[in-house]
Amino acid sequence: MALxxxxxxxxxxxxxxxxxxxxxxPPDELVDLAIExxxxxxxxxSLVGGDESFFIADLGQVIRQHRRWTQNMSGIRPYYAVxxxxxxxxxxxxxxxxxxxxxxxxxxxxxVLSLGVDPARILFANPCKAPAAIAFARQxxxxxxxxxxxxxxxxxxxxxxxxxxxxxxxxxxxxAFICLGEKFGAQLxxxxxxxxxxxxxxxxxIGVSFHVGTGATNPASFxxxxxxARLAFSQAERxxxxxxxxxIGGGFQxxxxxxxxxxxxxxxxxxxxxxxTAIAEPGRFFARxxxxxxxxxxxxxxxxxxxxxxxxxxxxxxxxxxxxNFMNVIMEKEIMVPYLVKSKNARGYLQKSKPGDALQVKAxxxxxxxxxxxxxxxxxxxxxxxxxxxxxxxxxxKNMGAYTSTTxxxxxxxxxxxxxxxxxxxxxxxx
Numbered sequence: 001m002a003l004x005x006x007x008x009x010x011x012x013x014x015x016x017x018x019x020x021x022x023x024x025x026p027p028d029e030l031v032d033l034a035i036e037x038x039x040x041x042x043x044x045x046s047l048v049g050g051d052e053s054f055f056i057a058d059l060g061q062v063i064r065q066h067r068r069w070t071q072n073m074s075g076i077r078p079y080y081a082v083x084x085x086x087x088x089x090x091x092x093x094x095x096x097x098x099x100x101x102x103x104x105x106x107x108x109x110x111x112v113l114s115l116g117v118d119p120a121r122i123l124f125a126n127p128c129k130a131p132a133a134i135a136f137a138r139q140x141x142x143x144x145x146x147x148x149x150x151x152x153x154x155x156x157x158x159x160x161x162x163x164x165x166x167x168x169x170x171x172x173x174x175x176a177f178i179c180l181g182e183k184f185g186a187q188l189x190x191x192x193x194x195x196x197x198x199x200x201x202x203x204x205x206i207g208v209s210f211h212v213g214t215g216a217t218n219p220a221s222f223x224x225x226x227x228x229a230r231l232a233f234s235q236a237e238r239x240x241x242x243x244x245x246x247x248i249g250g251g252f253q254x255x256x257x258x259x260x261x262x263x264x265x266x267x268x269x270x271x272x273x274x275x276x277t278a279i280a281e282p283g284r285f286f287a288r289x290x291x292x293x294x295x296x297x298x299x300x301x302x303x304x305x306x307x308x309x310x311x312x313x314x315x316x317x318x319x320x321x322x323x324x325n326f327m328n329v330i331m332e333k334e335i336m337v338p339y340l341v342k343s344k345n346a347r348g349y350l351q352k353s354k355p356g357d358a359l360q361v362k363a364x365x366x367x368x369x370x371x372x373x374x375x376x377x378x379x380x381x382x383x384x385x386x387x388x389x390x391x392x393x394x395x396x397x398k399n400m401g402a403y404t405s406t407t408x409x410x411x412x413x414x415x416x417x418x419x420x421x422x423x424x425x426x427x428x429x430x431x
Contacts, residue, residue, distance in 0.1 A: 054420065077100060078282050109140065125247075143160065149194070320371070
């Protein structure tokens, strides 16, 4: 892990820099300063430079997102979905802010517990778990988990009979980036049978959960999930359970969060007037805007002949692609927006200028491709940049914290490990 060089007033706490000398810089400028610092470090290390892209993480943005959550979702405690981004430094800041954690595997639980987080702050939110994972959860004291089928109940009874269970019911937002209802969630015509089985074998159901899908856009899907959860609560209460937790899952997006939050709060208040604990499982809401990804242009193909005459964009090849940190291009059909890093020290390190080969400062159209030999590895089909881009230049991509490094592969032999520089644009909690 690399750190941005700071002024003399900077105070290092753990591995995070509190760069007080840069306190008056806007967040974007602080990130740009970190990019310049890392580029200079790479070039100093080698004229050719490193083969990997790198991240800049503004931990101050974690605090701002947490503040947005508490202001708009008061009374609903976030349990961050670790699958979205499992960077330990990022998780540590969330832990210090008091969030809970939604874990889906043994390794995710280990990652959170290694930070000193109380197991009571972890929800094992995977409705279909391996017996070994259930046994591990019991061993480390993580007792709250979800279920949505009969066989899961029998497995839980065998390996963690003291489990505190949340029934995962079906929910779906058809406009979500990824719909989860096809894989998880009990339909309402099955919930009574599931709850009866849990009662019969002596398990404890403490609540109901649902998840409308990753990247949800329709508040009505949350309202329906909350209404359906109320029905499942009533079924559980009639059997003798005392459910107290409503888990409304994740799917929250940056651009529509403030408009959706009051609708969700009112739906909860309407269906559950008193006496329950409401929680949620936000992932991308906390992680996405914290990270900026910086990639290097490793090759360029200028169109010639008929392709040039017909206006086909020139092609840029960068050191990261859809098999690396850009999997969302395939998974979620996300349209990536590159920005050319314009610092003088970041332009064209791999290509020495020749006489008459001056940089053209005018609009250029490009397609952008990853480094593999797969033609599917296209990051951006077409983009217009306001300057010519050459081999050795750098491109930055904002909002790259969600489902990027966690989904990166080693396809074609390329690395899936990346450096991260941490800056802050807020006062961080001490730890």
